[in-house]
Structures are given as C-alpha cells and as structure tokens.
Amino acid sequence: MTDQFSLFRGWQSIDLNDGQARYLNQWLSEQEQATYWQAFQHLAWESPSIRIAGKAIPIPRLNAWYADRNAGYGYSGIKLPRLDWTPELRSLKERVEQATGYSFNAVLANYYRDGNDSVDWHADDEPELGSNPVIASVSLGGVRSFKFKHRQDRSLAPVSLLLEPGSLLEMSGGTQKNWLHKVPKTKKVVDARINLTFRKIICD
Numbered sequence: 385m386t387d388q389f390s391l392f393r394g395w396q397s398i399d400l401n402d403g404q405a406r407y408l409n410q411w412l413s414e415q416e417q418a419t420y421w422q423a424f425q426h427l428a429w430e431s432p433s434i435r436i437a438g439k440a441i442p443i444p445r446l447n448a449w450y451a452d453r454n455a456g457y458g459y460s461g462i463k464l465p466r467l468d469w470t471p472e473l474r475s476l477k478e479r480v481e482q483a484t485g486y487s488f489n490a491v492l493a494n495y496y497r498d499g500n501d502s503v504d505w506h507a508d509d510e511p512e513l514g515s516n517p518v519i520a521s522v523s524l525g526g527v528r529s530f531k532f533k534h535r536q537d538r539s540l541a542p543v544s545l546l547l548e549p550g551s552l553l554e555m556s557g558g559t560q561k562n563w564l565h566k567v568p569k570t571k572k573v574v575d576a577r578i579n580l581t582f583r584k585i586i587c588d
C-alpha cells in the first residue's frame with residue numbers, strides 16, 4: 385500500500401453545502417477488485433460520438449450501458465444500447481445497494497484507457513433520474529482525480545478528491561442540481577481505470 389491511498393477507512397462525508405457526497409475507500413478487497421476488473425474487460429465497450437458543429441467527435445473514454453428492461457436512457461445526445469445485466473455487474477449492484485441503502489436499476493460503465501481519457505464538467509441531471517438523484521460510483525484500476533464545482537456560487541470552493549481503486553463515491557441531495565463534476569485529463573502516467581456509476585431511472 386503506497387501513501388497515495390488514504391489510510392482512514394469508513395465513509396468520509398464531503399460537504400457540498402447544497403449538495404451531499406460521501407466517499408468510502410478500500411471498500412472492495414484487492415481480490416474482489418481483481419475479479420471485477422477481469423470480468424469488466426469484457427463489457428460491450430463502445431466509443432460513442434457527439435456532434436459538435438456538425439462533426440462527429442468520439443468522446444474521450446469508452447462507455448457501456450446496462451439496465452433493467454424498462455429503464456431507457458440517453459445522455460448528452462449519446463444514445464447507448466441497453467444491455468442486460470451481466471452476473472458480475474448484478475453482484476456489484478447488490479453490494480452497492482447494501483453499502484448505500486439505495487436501490488439502482490441501471491449502470492453507466494466508463495473505461496478510461498489512459499490520462500488522455502476524461503469526462504468534462506457535467507451533472508447527471510437527466511429528467512429520467514428524478515429531482516434529487518442518488519448516484520453511486522465504483523472505481524477500479526488507476527487512481528484519478530475527481531472535481532466538483534458549484535454551478536453558480538463562486539464563494540463555494542471547488543472540491544477535489546482522488547478516486548482510489550476499490551472505492552465507492554455516493555452523490556445525493558442537491559449535488560446534481562447545484563454542482564458539476566468531472567474527471568480531468570492528466571499528463572501523469574496513470575493505469576487504465578474502469579468506473580461504474582449506478583443510477584435509478586424513474587420508470588412509469
């Protein structure tokens with residue numbers, strides 16, 4: 385264990401004023417991380433494009449979308465095909481539900497091949513997620529930094545954390561309404577990273 389990993393275990397709450405987040409490091413054992421890492425190499429990774437000024441630009445990461453049959457979804461103009469849960473995604477979802485106390489019916493998987501892959505400022509505020517969505521995010525592989533900034537209030541300092549492999553980050557309350565988040569590109573040499581963001585799509 386190197387000193388880039390935090391030594392404190394247990395939920396650490398991240399004060400976002402009009403939002404709420406908490407972080408649990410060393411949540412999955414090294415063995416579990418290795419098992420999930422192996423299994424998730426075989427998810428149906430796609431490289432979706434977004435249209436910017438009429439041009440199709442591939443997003444800087446790979447994505448896959450797994451969800452219950454009735455949970456449709458698209459985000460930022462990207463429409464990913466819905467796939468059925470794999471056994472490993474289902475078992476991880478159940479563990480996330482136990483740890484957080486919330487239930488989820490969908491997961492967006494992100495693959496960051498290297499430090500050039502990233503996700504820019506955004507909020508997971510699609511109407512299908514309802515008004516104060518709870519999003520639980522599991523990290524595997526390389527350590528990446530994760531940043532929050534408030535949408536309006538410049539007096540609230542941006543918040544920066546490191547998402548370590550085997551960790552769980554939960555965002556709730558007004559976080560998606562009032563804050564943006566991102567995983568910035570880095571020039572440091574970083575291992576590939578897989579992130580799974582569990583969500584609950586409101587189906588009627």
Ligand SMILES: O=C(O)CCC(=O)C(=O)O
Nearest residue numbers: 492494503508567579581
């Ligand atoms: O990779 C991460 O930690 C964040 C991913 C994310 O924000 C998202 O999928 O909406």
Ligand SMILES: [Fe+2]
Nearest residue numbers: 506507508565
């Ligand atoms: Fe997000």
